[in-house]
Amino acid sequence: xxxxxxxxxxxxxxxxxxxxxxxxxxxxxxxxxxxxxxxxxxxxxxxxxxxxxxxxxxxxxxxxxxxxxxxxxxxxxxxxxxxxxxxxxxxxxxxxxxxxxxxxxxxxxxxxxxxxxxxxxxxxxxxxxxxxxxxxxxxxxxxxxxxxxxxxxxxxxxxxxxxxxxxxxxxxxxxxxxxxxxxxxxxxxxxxxxxxxxxxx
Numbered sequence: 001x002x003x004x005x006x007x008x009x010x011x012x013x014x015x016x017x018x019x020x021x022x023x024x025x026x027x028x029x030x031x032x033x034x035x036x037x038x039x040x041x042x043x044x045x046x047x048x049x050x051x052x053x054x055x056x057x058x059x060x061x062x063x064x065x066x067x068x069x070x071x072x073x074x075x076x077x078x079x080x081x082x083x084x085x086x087x088x089x090x091x092x093x094x095x096x097x098x099x100x101x102x103x104x105x106x107x108x109x110x111x112x113x114x115x116x117x118x119x120x121x122x123x124x125x126x127x128x129x130x131x132x133x134x135x136x137x138x139x140x141x142x143x144x145x146x147x148x149x150x151x152x153x154x155x156x157x158x159x160x161x162x163x164x165x166x167x168x169x170x171x172x173x174x175x176x177x178x179x180x181x182x183x184x185x186x187x188x189x190x191x192x193x194x195x196x197x198x199x200x201x
Contacts, residue, residue, distance in 0.1 A: 057176075060144065060198040063183060064114045065099050065106045068190040073098035079119070087123035094118050100136065104183050104193055112137040118154070128156045136198075138171075146171045148198070150178045157182075164198060176201040 067073060079093030098114040099106065116134035133151040138144060146169020152162030160180045167174035176199045183195040 057199070057201050062111055062196050063101050063104050064194045064196055065101065066096070066192045067187070088125045089120045090123040092120045100138065102140070104195070106191065106193065111140055130154050132162070143170060145169050148174050154180060164200065174200055
């Protein structure tokens with residue numbers, strides 16, 4: 001057997017003596033510098049990928065109006081309660097298309113529509129806690145024009161926070177949160193106004 005070709009290991013595998021040469025110091029230093037450079041660049045790459053929003057953070061304030069059996073939007077039930085004698089309105093569902101204005105007055109300049117649905121999740125009489133998904137159609141005649149989607153749990157008291165989970169037009173790629181609070185009641189308790197404060201991040 002030619003010894004220059006290598007030697008046999010105990011397992012019978014031929015080991016090439018030439019493959020065991022130690023790398024020179026120049027190769028080791030070059031490799032180390034390359035790895036260090038990649039590690040230093042990694043945070044910058046991660047920051048670019050994490051920035052999904054195409055614009056700087058800003059806030060939009062507007063008002064949504066709900067009129068019972070009136071002209072300012074429409075609401076209608078599409079699901080009955082599961083068992084009204086046992087769990088009140090739990091499981092009932094409503095569809096709505098409501099007016100959006102720039103000020104608290106329902107006759108102020110209209111900016112668009114709030115369209116969506118809500119499912120009641122409270123099983124107590126006189127208490128409402130709906131899970132809502134809403135598409136806001138918004139156009140202020142300036143730099144904001146398109147739709148954005150909000151979703152979350154909304155009650156009838158206090159301030160509710162829901163998530164902004166996407167959009168179209170100038171809201172494409174939007175994310176953030178919206179604060180919703182009761183703003184007033186008119187027409188002998190048949191017209192309700194809610195203030196929305198949308199924070200885009």
